[in-house]
Amino acid sequence: MTDTIRSSVRCITLQIAMQTRLQQLLARAKQQRQQGAAAAGPSPEQLQSLLKEIQISCLDVSDLYNSYAQPLGMWDMCLEICNFAGSVPSNYVLKLWDLLLKEIWETDEISAPDSTADASDDSDSRLERCCAKVQALGVNFYPNESSLPLVHVTMRLEQAAAGLWPKTSDSVRDPSRVVRCLRAVLAPSAGDNASSVIASVYEQLLARRGALLDGGVAGADIVLGGAGDGAARSALRLGLLKSLVAHCRIVLQEELSSSLTGQVSQG
Secondary structure (H helix, E strand, O other): OHHHHHHHHHHHHHHHHHHHHHHHHHHHHHHHHHOOOOOOOOOHHHHHHHHHHHHHOOOOHHHHHHHHHOOOOOHHHHHHHHHHHOOOOHHHHHHHHHHHHHHHHHHHHHHOOOOOOOHHHHHHHHHHHHHHHHHHHHHHHOOOOOOOOHHHHHHHHHHHHOOOOOOOOOOOOOOOHHHHHHHHHHHHHHHHHHHHHHHHHHHHHHOOOOOOOOOOOOOOOOOOOOOOHHHHHHHHHHHHHHHHHHHHHHHHHHHHHHHHHHHHHHO
16 A cells, blocks of 8 residues: 555656646747747647646656657656566666757757867766766666666766767866766665675676677767777776765775864764
8 A cells, every 4th residue: 555655645746747848848939939049849839738647637657758858858757667667677777868868968068159168178067967867867766777777877877977979079178077976876775785886887897898889779979899999998997997086085085084083972
């Protein structure tokens, strides 16, 4: 009985979140029409119809996914629904994460393609947004590996940091950014075990060979087999090592701080 009630509440919560997203999309579509800009998605009339339906009906998760989240490209909502539903093929979840992170990375290019901002700052801000979304979803998904394939998501963030995915760009300047993201994701649930989980993720990535660049997922945007493969692999491996070193430094600083605090308390 309790599980049924919890499932119903969660489904309603997802529907409310979907309704909010539809309202945002509708407002944006109306603004684009007023500005005379080309519509990048459904028309205001189509969105208004979808919004009316979701406001008057109590939908199940399959309706939310098949009629709203997936057709409208709400990849984060797709992952939320998959996390709730369970039993989703792993390759499908990996693809959803790829679509989500790629969309976030390319958002500025769509909204402001003529931006003259410094390329390095631009890459930093894009990675920051990707990490923020991983944190927002990850704290709710972990330790569900089916919804949060930590090794794959970390690989995508590291590829982006190295300027190798979803397209070639300048590498970011903060080697600890991805590690700090993982620590934020794991801290609430993993606690003291978070450090060993992160170390294990990087050990698995560094142990890879042929699938290092593409993450083992078909359809990746990095083309393997070219003359630049060796340099790209070296750059990515170097980035992974820098992140692992940054992680070790953070852990060491925490242990030293804890040790010093203990000594002060005893004194």
